[in-house]
Amino acid sequence: MRQPTTRxxxxxxxxxxxxxxxxxxxxxxxxxxxxxxxxxxxVDNGVIDIxxxxxxxxxxxxxxxxxxxxxxGQWKAxxxxxxxxxxxxxxxxxxxxxxxxxxxxxxxxFVTADLEGCLNPFAAFQEFPAAADIxxxxxxxxxxxxxxxxxxxxxxxxxxxxxxxxxxxxxxCRSFPGNETIVAELARAYVEGLQQEGVIATAKHYxxxxxVVRDPHKYIVAATIQEEDIYPYTVIAGSVxxxxxxxxxxxxxxxxxxxxxxxxxxxxxxxxxxxxxxxISDEINMLGLRDFYPSLDEMYIAVFxxxxxxxxxxxxxxxxxxxxxEVVAEAVxxxxxxxxxxxxxxxxxxxxxxxxxR
Amino acid sequence: xxxxxxxxxxxxxxxxxxxxxxxxxNVALPSVGQALFLLDSAEPRCFVAWSKNSSPMLDLGRCCxxxxxxxxxxAEEDVIQQxxxxxxxxxxxxxxxxxxxxxxQQQVIWQ
Numbered sequence: 333m334r335q336p337t338t339r340x341x342x343x344x345x346x347x348x349x350x351x352x353x354x355x356x357x358x359x360x361x362x363x364x365x366x367x368x369x370x371x372x373x374x375v376d377n378g379v380i381d382i383x384x385x386x387x388x389x390x391x392x393x394x395x396x397x398x399x400x401x402x403x404x405g406q407w408k409a410x411x412x413x414x415x416x417x418x419x420x421x422x423x424x425x426x427x428x429x430x431x432x433x434x435x436x437x438x439x440x441x442f443v444t445a446d447l448e449g450c451l452n453p454f455a456a457f458q459e460f461p462a463a464a465d466i467x468x469x470x471x472x473x474x475x476x477x478x479x480x481x482x483x484x485x486x487x488x489x490x491x492x493x494x495x496x497x498x499x500x501x502x503x504x505c506r507s508f509p510g511n512e513t514i515v516a517e518l519a520r521a522y523v524e525g526l527q528q529e530g531v532i533a534t535a536k537h538y539x540x541x542x543x544v545v546r547d548p549h550k551y552i553v554a555a556t557i558q559e560e561d562i563y564p565y566t567v568i569a570g571s572v573x574x575x576x577x578x579x580x581x582x583x584x585x586x587x588x589x590x591x592x593x594x595x596x597x598x599x600x601x602x603x604x605x606x607x608x609x610x611x612i613s614d615e616i617n618m619l620g621l622r623d624f625y626p627s628l629d630e631m632y633i634a635v636f637x638x639x640x641x642x643x644x645x646x647x648x649x650x651x652x653x654x655x656x657x658e659v660v661a662e663a664v665x666x667x668x669x670x671x672x673x674x675x676x677x678x679x680x681x682x683x684x685x686x687x688x689x690r
Numbered sequence: 691x692x693x694x695x696x697x698x699x700x701x702x703x704x705x706x707x708x709x710x711x712x713x714x715x716n717v718a719l720p721s722v723g724q725a726l727f728l729l730d731s732a733e734p735r736c737f738v739a740w741s742k743n744s745s746p747m748l749d750l751g752r753c754c755x756x757x758x759x760x761x762x763x764x765a766e767e768d769v770i771q772q773x774x775x776x777x778x779x780x781x782x783x784x785x786x787x788x789x790x791x792x793x794x795q796q797q798v799i800w801q
Contacts, residue, residue, distance in 0.1 A: 340696040347703035354710035361714060398799070419761040419779040446759065450740050455780025456761055462740075502747055503782075505740045553749055617799050618751030646755075647798040652716075 364406035367654045373411065375438050380682055381690045382675055387661045390678045394636070396444060397653060398646040399433055406650035408433070410657070413642065413681055414442025414490070419453040423486070426454075430487035440685060444490040447479055450505035458482065462505040463495060469521035472508070476525025476533070483531045490532040492576060494519045496564035497536075500543040507543060512560040516567035523572045532684065534612060535568055536576035538603060539586040539593060552592055552620040556584040566606065573684065574610040575603060577640065579621050592621055595634035604639065610680055612642040632656045633663045641677035727792040734790035737771050739783045744771065747784075754794035757784040763791070
Protein backbone atom coordinates (compact mmCIF):
# COMPACT_ATOMS: atom_id res chain seq x y z
CA MET A 333 0.00 0.00 0.00
CA ARG A 334 1.47 3.33 -0.92
CA GLN A 335 1.99 6.03 1.72
CA PRO A 336 -0.57 8.86 1.83
CA THR A 337 0.84 11.78 -0.01
CA THR A 338 -1.78 14.51 0.21
CA ARG A 339 -3.06 16.25 3.35
CA UNK A 340 -6.53 14.90 2.60
CA UNK A 341 -5.25 11.35 2.58
CA UNK A 342 -3.45 11.83 5.90
CA UNK A 343 -6.62 13.24 7.44
CA UNK A 344 -8.59 10.28 6.05
CA UNK A 345 -6.16 7.80 7.56
CA UNK A 346 -6.20 9.49 10.97
CA UNK A 347 -9.98 9.71 10.98
CA UNK A 348 -10.30 6.00 10.15
CA UNK A 349 -8.02 5.15 13.07
CA UNK A 350 -9.96 7.52 15.36
CA UNK A 351 -13.30 5.98 14.38
CA UNK A 352 -11.93 2.48 14.97
CA UNK A 353 -10.63 3.47 18.41
CA UNK A 354 -13.84 5.22 19.45
CA UNK A 355 -15.93 2.37 18.06
CA UNK A 356 -13.90 -0.15 20.06
CA UNK A 357 -14.25 1.92 23.22
CA UNK A 358 -18.01 2.08 22.80
CA UNK A 359 -18.19 -1.68 22.29
CA UNK A 360 -16.03 -2.26 25.36
CA UNK A 361 -18.24 0.06 27.39
CA UNK A 362 -21.44 -1.65 26.21
CA UNK A 363 -19.98 -5.02 27.20
CA UNK A 364 -19.04 -3.71 30.64
CA UNK A 365 -15.32 -4.25 30.02
CA UNK A 366 -14.49 -0.77 31.34
CA UNK A 367 -15.87 -1.60 34.79
CA UNK A 368 -12.90 -2.57 36.97
CA UNK A 369 -13.29 -6.13 38.33
CA UNK A 370 -13.89 -6.35 42.08
CA UNK A 371 -11.84 -8.66 44.27
CA UNK A 372 -13.76 -11.62 45.68
CA UNK A 373 -15.16 -10.91 49.14
CA UNK A 374 -13.42 -13.20 51.65
CA VAL A 375 -15.76 -15.58 53.47
CA ASP A 376 -14.44 -17.93 56.17
CA ASN A 377 -16.84 -20.71 57.16
CA GLY A 378 -19.84 -18.47 56.78
CA VAL A 379 -18.18 -15.57 58.61
CA ILE A 380 -17.46 -12.21 56.96
CA ASP A 381 -15.27 -9.55 58.48
CA ILE A 382 -16.85 -6.30 57.28
CA UNK A 383 -13.46 -4.58 57.50
CA UNK A 384 -12.24 -6.75 54.62
CA UNK A 385 -14.79 -5.27 52.20
CA UNK A 386 -13.83 -2.24 50.17
CA UNK A 387 -16.18 0.73 50.25
CA UNK A 388 -17.28 -0.04 46.69
CA UNK A 389 -18.04 -3.65 47.61
CA UNK A 390 -20.12 -2.51 50.56
CA UNK A 391 -22.13 -0.03 48.51
CA UNK A 392 -22.59 -2.59 45.72
CA UNK A 393 -24.14 -4.98 48.24
CA UNK A 394 -26.76 -2.30 48.91
CA UNK A 395 -27.92 -2.26 45.28
CA UNK A 396 -30.54 -4.48 43.64
CA UNK A 397 -30.65 -4.36 39.84
CA UNK A 398 -32.77 -5.85 37.09
CA UNK A 399 -31.17 -9.18 36.24
CA UNK A 400 -31.01 -10.57 32.73
CA UNK A 401 -28.67 -12.74 30.65
CA UNK A 402 -27.47 -9.70 28.69
CA UNK A 403 -25.87 -8.08 31.74
CA UNK A 404 -25.28 -11.07 34.03
CA GLY A 405 -21.50 -10.90 33.69
CA GLN A 406 -21.36 -7.24 34.67
CA TRP A 407 -23.63 -7.64 37.70
CA LYS A 408 -21.58 -10.59 38.90
CA ALA A 409 -18.33 -8.66 38.39
CA UNK A 410 -19.75 -5.70 40.35
CA UNK A 411 -20.99 -8.08 43.07
CA UNK A 412 -24.23 -6.17 43.49
CA UNK A 413 -26.44 -7.22 46.35
CA UNK A 414 -29.33 -8.61 44.37
CA UNK A 415 -31.27 -9.03 41.17
CA UNK A 416 -34.94 -8.36 40.50
CA UNK A 417 -36.71 -10.43 37.88
CA UNK A 418 -39.59 -9.32 35.64
CA UNK A 419 -42.26 -11.54 34.11
CA UNK A 420 -41.18 -14.52 32.02
CA UNK A 421 -43.03 -16.97 29.79
CA UNK A 422 -42.01 -20.18 31.50
CA UNK A 423 -40.97 -21.35 34.94
CA UNK A 424 -37.80 -22.88 33.52
CA UNK A 425 -36.61 -19.43 32.43
CA UNK A 426 -36.72 -18.23 36.04
CA UNK A 427 -34.90 -21.35 37.27
CA UNK A 428 -32.20 -21.07 34.61
CA UNK A 429 -31.67 -17.35 35.19
CA UNK A 430 -31.38 -17.70 38.96
CA UNK A 431 -29.11 -20.73 38.75
CA UNK A 432 -26.82 -18.96 36.31
CA UNK A 433 -26.62 -15.82 38.40
CA UNK A 434 -25.90 -17.66 41.65
CA UNK A 435 -23.22 -19.89 40.13
CA UNK A 436 -19.79 -19.31 41.72
CA UNK A 437 -21.00 -16.41 43.88
CA UNK A 438 -19.42 -16.58 47.36
CA UNK A 439 -22.01 -14.05 48.50
CA UNK A 440 -25.28 -14.99 46.81
CA UNK A 441 -27.53 -12.41 45.22
CA PHE A 442 -30.83 -11.55 46.82
CA VAL A 443 -33.34 -12.65 44.16
CA THR A 444 -36.45 -10.52 44.33
CA ALA A 445 -39.95 -10.54 42.88
CA ASP A 446 -43.10 -8.45 42.87
CA LEU A 447 -45.55 -11.25 43.63
CA GLU A 448 -48.61 -9.63 45.13
CA GLY A 449 -51.36 -11.62 43.46
CA CYS A 450 -52.71 -9.43 40.71
CA LEU A 451 -49.17 -8.26 40.13
CA ASN A 452 -47.67 -11.62 39.29
CA PRO A 453 -44.55 -12.22 37.17
CA PHE A 454 -45.51 -15.90 36.91
CA ALA A 455 -49.03 -15.24 35.62
CA ALA A 456 -48.26 -16.84 32.25
CA PHE A 457 -48.16 -20.25 33.97
CA GLN A 458 -49.05 -19.90 37.68
CA GLU A 459 -51.84 -17.90 39.29
CA PHE A 460 -52.20 -16.61 42.82
CA PRO A 461 -55.14 -14.88 44.54
CA ALA A 462 -55.18 -11.11 44.54
CA ALA A 463 -54.85 -9.35 47.90
CA ALA A 464 -58.24 -7.74 47.27
CA ASP A 465 -59.86 -11.21 47.38
CA ILE A 466 -58.42 -12.11 50.80
CA UNK A 467 -60.85 -11.55 53.67
CA UNK A 468 -59.66 -13.77 56.56
CA UNK A 469 -56.35 -14.21 58.34
CA UNK A 470 -56.44 -17.90 57.46
CA UNK A 471 -56.63 -17.06 53.78
CA UNK A 472 -53.89 -14.46 54.18
CA UNK A 473 -51.61 -16.93 55.94
CA UNK A 474 -52.28 -19.56 53.26
CA UNK A 475 -51.55 -17.03 50.54
CA UNK A 476 -48.24 -16.16 52.18
CA UNK A 477 -47.35 -19.80 52.72
CA UNK A 478 -48.22 -20.85 49.16
CA UNK A 479 -46.38 -17.93 47.58
CA UNK A 480 -43.42 -18.46 49.89
CA UNK A 481 -43.18 -22.13 49.00
CA UNK A 482 -43.32 -21.33 45.30
CA UNK A 483 -40.80 -18.50 45.47
CA UNK A 484 -38.41 -20.52 47.62
CA UNK A 485 -38.61 -23.47 45.23
CA UNK A 486 -37.45 -21.26 42.37
CA UNK A 487 -34.67 -19.62 44.38
CA UNK A 488 -36.21 -16.27 45.31
CA UNK A 489 -35.25 -14.70 48.64
CA UNK A 490 -37.31 -11.48 48.86
CA UNK A 491 -40.88 -10.73 47.83
CA UNK A 492 -41.99 -7.09 47.60
CA UNK A 493 -45.28 -7.84 49.33
CA UNK A 494 -47.58 -7.30 51.20
CA UNK A 495 -49.00 -3.99 50.11
CA UNK A 496 -50.36 -2.33 53.26
CA UNK A 497 -51.60 0.84 51.58
CA UNK A 498 -55.17 1.14 52.80
CA UNK A 499 -56.86 1.81 49.52
CA UNK A 500 -55.99 0.86 45.96
CA UNK A 501 -57.94 3.17 43.70
CA UNK A 502 -55.78 2.54 40.64
CA UNK A 503 -55.19 -1.19 40.26
CA UNK A 504 -58.16 -2.03 42.57
CA CYS A 505 -56.60 -5.37 43.45
CA ARG A 506 -53.32 -4.77 45.30
CA SER A 507 -54.61 -3.83 48.77
CA PHE A 508 -56.28 -6.05 51.33
CA PRO A 509 -59.90 -4.99 51.81
CA GLY A 510 -60.96 -3.25 55.00
CA ASN A 511 -59.90 -0.60 57.45
CA GLU A 512 -56.44 -0.23 58.94
CA THR A 513 -57.05 -2.80 61.68
CA ILE A 514 -58.19 -5.48 59.25
CA VAL A 515 -55.41 -4.68 56.75
CA ALA A 516 -52.83 -4.90 59.52
CA GLU A 517 -54.06 -8.30 60.69
CA LEU A 518 -54.27 -9.71 57.18
CA ALA A 519 -50.80 -8.39 56.43
CA ARG A 520 -49.41 -9.90 59.63
CA ALA A 521 -50.84 -13.30 58.71
CA TYR A 522 -49.47 -13.05 55.18
CA VAL A 523 -46.02 -12.08 56.45
CA GLU A 524 -46.02 -15.02 58.85
CA GLY A 525 -46.86 -17.46 56.07
CA LEU A 526 -44.35 -16.06 53.59
CA GLN A 527 -41.46 -15.76 56.02
CA GLN A 528 -42.13 -19.22 57.43
CA GLU A 529 -40.98 -20.46 54.04
CA GLY A 530 -37.74 -18.50 54.29
CA VAL A 531 -38.71 -15.65 51.95
CA ILE A 532 -38.32 -12.10 53.25
CA ALA A 533 -41.59 -10.15 53.16
CA THR A 534 -41.60 -6.42 52.36
CA ALA A 535 -44.37 -4.18 53.65
CA LYS A 536 -45.00 -1.31 51.25
CA HIS A 537 -45.27 1.48 50.33
CA TYR A 538 -44.21 3.43 53.44
CA UNK A 539 -45.65 5.81 54.59
CA UNK A 540 -48.78 5.05 52.54
CA UNK A 541 -51.24 6.59 50.04
CA UNK A 542 -49.10 5.45 47.08
CA UNK A 543 -52.02 3.70 45.38
CA VAL A 544 -54.57 6.47 45.74
CA VAL A 545 -52.64 9.45 44.51
CA ARG A 546 -53.61 10.27 40.99
CA ASP A 547 -52.23 13.68 40.10
CA PRO A 548 -48.49 14.11 40.06
CA HIS A 549 -47.36 17.59 40.99
CA LYS A 550 -44.26 18.55 39.08
CA TYR A 551 -43.60 14.88 38.39
CA ILE A 552 -43.68 13.83 42.07
CA VAL A 553 -46.98 12.93 43.67
CA ALA A 554 -47.86 14.38 47.06
CA ALA A 555 -50.21 13.16 49.77
CA THR A 556 -51.27 13.76 53.36
CA ILE A 557 -50.53 10.83 55.62
CA GLN A 558 -52.92 10.05 58.47
CA GLU A 559 -52.49 7.90 61.56
CA GLU A 560 -54.42 5.04 59.99
CA ASP A 561 -51.99 4.92 57.04
CA ILE A 562 -49.14 4.17 59.45
CA TYR A 563 -51.05 1.80 61.70
CA PRO A 564 -50.31 -1.43 59.73
CA TYR A 565 -46.58 -0.73 60.02
CA THR A 566 -46.84 -0.41 63.80
CA VAL A 567 -48.52 -3.83 63.95
CA ILE A 568 -46.09 -5.74 61.74
CA ALA A 569 -42.83 -3.88 62.50
CA GLY A 570 -41.79 -6.66 64.86
CA SER A 571 -42.30 -9.44 62.36
CA VAL A 572 -41.82 -8.19 58.79
CA UNK A 573 -38.19 -8.24 57.70
CA UNK A 574 -38.28 -5.44 55.15
CA UNK A 575 -40.17 -2.22 54.43
CA UNK A 576 -40.19 -0.41 51.08
CA UNK A 577 -40.27 3.41 51.09
CA UNK A 578 -42.23 5.31 48.47
CA UNK A 579 -41.21 8.37 46.43
CA UNK A 580 -44.19 10.52 47.31
CA UNK A 581 -43.87 13.85 49.11
CA UNK A 582 -45.81 13.56 52.34
CA UNK A 583 -47.35 15.85 54.91
CA UNK A 584 -49.50 15.19 57.97
CA UNK A 585 -48.50 12.44 60.38
CA UNK A 586 -45.33 11.71 58.45
CA UNK A 587 -43.90 14.91 56.98
CA UNK A 588 -41.14 14.56 54.42
CA UNK A 589 -40.47 18.30 54.52
CA UNK A 590 -41.19 18.87 50.86
CA UNK A 591 -38.88 16.19 49.48
CA UNK A 592 -39.59 12.63 48.33
CA UNK A 593 -40.05 10.28 51.29
CA UNK A 594 -37.38 7.94 49.96
CA UNK A 595 -34.75 10.69 50.23
CA UNK A 596 -35.98 12.10 53.54
CA UNK A 597 -33.75 11.34 56.54
CA UNK A 598 -36.67 12.35 58.76
CA UNK A 599 -39.09 9.84 57.20
CA UNK A 600 -36.63 6.98 57.21
CA UNK A 601 -35.33 7.95 60.62
CA UNK A 602 -38.84 7.84 62.06
CA UNK A 603 -39.38 4.42 60.47
CA UNK A 604 -36.15 3.10 61.97
CA UNK A 605 -37.22 4.14 65.47
CA UNK A 606 -39.66 1.22 65.51
CA UNK A 607 -38.32 -1.01 62.74
CA UNK A 608 -34.93 -2.71 62.73
CA UNK A 609 -35.19 -4.68 59.49
CA UNK A 610 -34.19 -3.79 55.94
CA UNK A 611 -35.35 -0.43 54.54
CA ILE A 612 -35.65 -0.68 50.77
CA SER A 613 -36.14 2.23 48.38
CA ASP A 614 -38.66 2.07 45.59
CA GLU A 615 -37.02 1.98 42.13
CA ILE A 616 -35.03 5.18 41.75
CA ASN A 617 -35.15 5.78 38.01
CA MET A 618 -38.77 6.88 37.90
CA LEU A 619 -38.63 10.25 36.23
CA GLY A 620 -40.31 12.11 39.03
CA LEU A 621 -37.51 11.32 41.45
CA ARG A 622 -34.81 11.90 38.87
CA ASP A 623 -36.22 15.29 37.89
CA PHE A 624 -36.67 16.41 41.49
CA TYR A 625 -32.91 16.74 41.84
CA PRO A 626 -30.68 18.98 39.67
CA SER A 627 -28.47 16.03 38.80
CA LEU A 628 -28.40 12.26 38.96
CA ASP A 629 -25.41 12.41 41.31
CA GLU A 630 -27.34 14.46 43.84
CA MET A 631 -30.26 12.04 43.65
CA TYR A 632 -27.97 9.04 44.18
CA ILE A 633 -26.34 10.63 47.21
CA ALA A 634 -29.70 11.70 48.65
CA VAL A 635 -31.15 8.18 48.43
CA PHE A 636 -28.21 6.62 50.24
CA UNK A 637 -27.75 9.47 52.71
CA UNK A 638 -31.40 9.27 53.79
CA UNK A 639 -30.73 5.86 55.32
CA UNK A 640 -32.05 3.29 52.87
CA UNK A 641 -30.35 -0.07 53.42
CA UNK A 642 -31.11 -1.32 49.91
CA UNK A 643 -31.57 0.79 46.77
CA UNK A 644 -33.45 -0.52 43.74
CA UNK A 645 -31.79 0.64 40.52
CA UNK A 646 -33.21 -1.01 37.40
CA UNK A 647 -31.06 1.02 34.98
CA UNK A 648 -30.11 -1.46 32.25
CA UNK A 649 -26.64 0.07 31.88
CA UNK A 650 -24.13 -1.46 34.31
CA UNK A 651 -21.75 1.43 33.60
CA UNK A 652 -24.26 3.85 35.11
CA UNK A 653 -24.87 1.63 38.14
CA UNK A 654 -21.10 1.42 38.63
CA UNK A 655 -20.92 5.21 38.34
CA UNK A 656 -23.61 5.49 41.03
CA UNK A 657 -21.50 3.30 43.32
CA GLU A 658 -18.47 5.51 42.68
CA VAL A 659 -20.46 8.70 43.32
CA VAL A 660 -21.76 7.36 46.62
CA ALA A 661 -18.28 6.12 47.61
CA GLU A 662 -16.89 9.59 47.00
CA ALA A 663 -19.66 11.08 49.14
CA VAL A 664 -18.68 8.71 51.95
CA UNK A 665 -14.99 9.57 51.61
CA UNK A 666 -15.84 13.27 51.77
CA UNK A 667 -17.87 12.74 54.93
CA UNK A 668 -21.25 13.52 53.35
CA UNK A 669 -22.52 10.02 54.19
CA UNK A 670 -21.22 8.37 57.38
CA UNK A 671 -19.42 5.11 56.63
CA UNK A 672 -20.94 3.72 59.83
CA UNK A 673 -24.34 4.05 58.16
CA UNK A 674 -23.10 2.05 55.16
CA UNK A 675 -21.59 -0.58 57.46
CA UNK A 676 -24.83 -0.92 59.43
CA UNK A 677 -26.79 -1.49 56.20
CA UNK A 678 -24.30 -4.02 54.86
CA UNK A 679 -24.28 -5.85 58.17
CA UNK A 680 -28.08 -6.24 57.97
CA UNK A 681 -27.84 -7.38 54.35
CA UNK A 682 -25.17 -9.99 54.95
CA UNK A 683 -26.94 -11.30 58.05
CA UNK A 684 -30.16 -11.57 56.04
CA UNK A 685 -28.18 -13.63 53.54
CA UNK A 686 -27.22 -16.02 56.33
CA UNK A 687 -23.70 -14.89 57.16
CA UNK A 688 -22.19 -14.14 60.54
CA UNK A 689 -20.73 -10.65 60.33
CA ARG A 690 -17.81 -9.46 62.44
CA UNK B 691 -8.43 9.55 -4.49
CA UNK B 692 -10.41 12.29 -6.09
CA UNK B 693 -10.18 15.42 -3.95
CA UNK B 694 -13.92 16.20 -3.67
CA UNK B 695 -14.82 12.63 -2.77
CA UNK B 696 -12.10 12.60 -0.12
CA UNK B 697 -13.42 15.78 1.45
CA UNK B 698 -16.91 14.33 1.66
CA UNK B 699 -15.60 11.09 3.12
CA UNK B 700 -13.47 12.95 5.67
CA UNK B 701 -16.38 15.13 6.77
CA UNK B 702 -18.53 12.01 7.17
CA UNK B 703 -15.83 10.26 9.17
CA UNK B 704 -15.42 13.31 11.38
CA UNK B 705 -19.16 13.32 12.09
CA UNK B 706 -19.10 9.61 12.90
CA UNK B 707 -16.15 10.17 15.24
CA UNK B 708 -18.00 13.00 16.96
CA UNK B 709 -21.12 10.89 17.47
CA UNK B 710 -19.04 8.01 18.85
CA UNK B 711 -17.29 10.39 21.23
CA UNK B 712 -20.56 11.86 22.47
CA UNK B 713 -21.99 8.36 22.88
CA UNK B 714 -18.95 7.29 24.91
CA UNK B 715 -19.23 10.34 27.16
CA ASN B 716 -22.94 9.61 27.77
CA VAL B 717 -24.03 12.84 26.14
CA ALA B 718 -27.70 12.37 25.26
CA LEU B 719 -28.18 12.25 21.53
CA PRO B 720 -31.50 12.90 19.80
CA SER B 721 -33.13 9.69 18.69
CA VAL B 722 -35.94 8.69 16.38
CA GLY B 723 -37.92 7.74 19.47
CA GLN B 724 -37.45 11.20 20.93
CA ALA B 725 -38.42 12.79 17.64
CA LEU B 726 -41.59 10.70 17.49
CA PHE B 727 -42.36 11.69 21.06
CA LEU B 728 -41.88 15.42 20.42
CA LEU B 729 -43.83 15.40 17.17
CA ASP B 730 -46.79 13.69 18.81
CA SER B 731 -49.00 16.47 20.18
CA ALA B 732 -51.28 14.12 22.14
CA GLU B 733 -51.19 13.90 25.92
CA PRO B 734 -49.65 10.67 27.24
CA ARG B 735 -52.33 8.24 28.41
CA CYS B 736 -51.86 5.21 30.60
CA PHE B 737 -54.54 2.91 32.01
CA VAL B 738 -54.22 -0.05 34.34
CA ALA B 739 -56.66 -2.86 33.74
CA TRP B 740 -57.32 -5.78 36.09
CA SER B 741 -60.15 -8.16 35.42
CA LYS B 742 -63.02 -5.93 34.32
CA ASN B 743 -61.72 -2.76 36.00
CA SER B 744 -59.73 -0.09 34.23
CA SER B 745 -58.35 3.05 35.80
CA PRO B 746 -56.27 5.94 34.48
CA MET B 747 -52.74 6.25 35.80
CA LEU B 748 -51.43 9.80 35.72
CA ASP B 749 -48.08 8.99 37.33
CA LEU B 750 -46.34 8.20 34.06
CA GLY B 751 -43.09 7.13 35.71
CA ARG B 752 -44.86 4.48 37.74
CA CYS B 753 -46.82 3.46 34.63
CA CYS B 754 -43.59 2.93 32.70
CA UNK B 755 -42.11 0.87 35.53
CA UNK B 756 -45.23 -1.28 35.77
CA UNK B 757 -45.48 -1.74 32.02
CA UNK B 758 -41.80 -2.61 31.75
CA UNK B 759 -42.21 -5.49 34.20
CA UNK B 760 -44.88 -7.18 32.09
CA UNK B 761 -44.29 -10.16 29.87
CA UNK B 762 -44.71 -8.35 26.59
CA UNK B 763 -45.97 -5.16 24.98
CA UNK B 764 -48.02 -5.51 21.82
CA ALA B 765 -49.64 -3.07 19.46
CA GLU B 766 -53.29 -3.28 20.48
CA GLU B 767 -55.77 -0.57 19.58
CA ASP B 768 -58.36 0.37 22.20
CA VAL B 769 -60.82 2.81 20.70
CA ILE B 770 -62.55 3.69 23.97
CA GLN B 771 -59.42 4.50 25.94
CA GLN B 772 -57.61 5.80 22.86
CA UNK B 773 -54.55 3.68 23.47
CA UNK B 774 -52.46 1.79 20.98
CA UNK B 775 -50.25 -0.44 23.14
CA UNK B 776 -50.92 -3.11 25.70
CA UNK B 777 -48.28 -4.45 28.12
CA UNK B 778 -49.64 -7.44 29.97
CA UNK B 779 -49.03 -10.54 32.00
CA UNK B 780 -52.06 -12.68 32.60
CA UNK B 781 -55.09 -10.63 33.61
CA UNK B 782 -53.14 -7.46 34.43
CA UNK B 783 -52.51 -5.00 31.61
CA UNK B 784 -51.14 -1.51 31.14
CA UNK B 785 -52.66 0.28 28.16
CA UNK B 786 -50.65 3.15 26.72
CA UNK B 787 -51.12 5.51 23.84
CA UNK B 788 -48.27 6.13 21.41
CA UNK B 789 -47.11 9.21 23.32
CA UNK B 790 -46.84 7.36 26.62
CA UNK B 791 -45.27 4.32 24.99
CA UNK B 792 -42.58 6.35 23.24
CA UNK B 793 -41.96 8.22 26.48
CA UNK B 794 -41.52 4.96 28.36
CA GLN B 795 -39.16 3.59 25.73
CA GLN B 796 -36.78 6.46 26.42
CA GLN B 797 -36.48 5.64 30.10
CA VAL B 798 -33.27 3.95 31.26
CA ILE B 799 -35.22 1.00 32.64
CA TRP B 800 -36.52 0.24 29.15
CA GLN B 801 -33.24 0.35 27.24
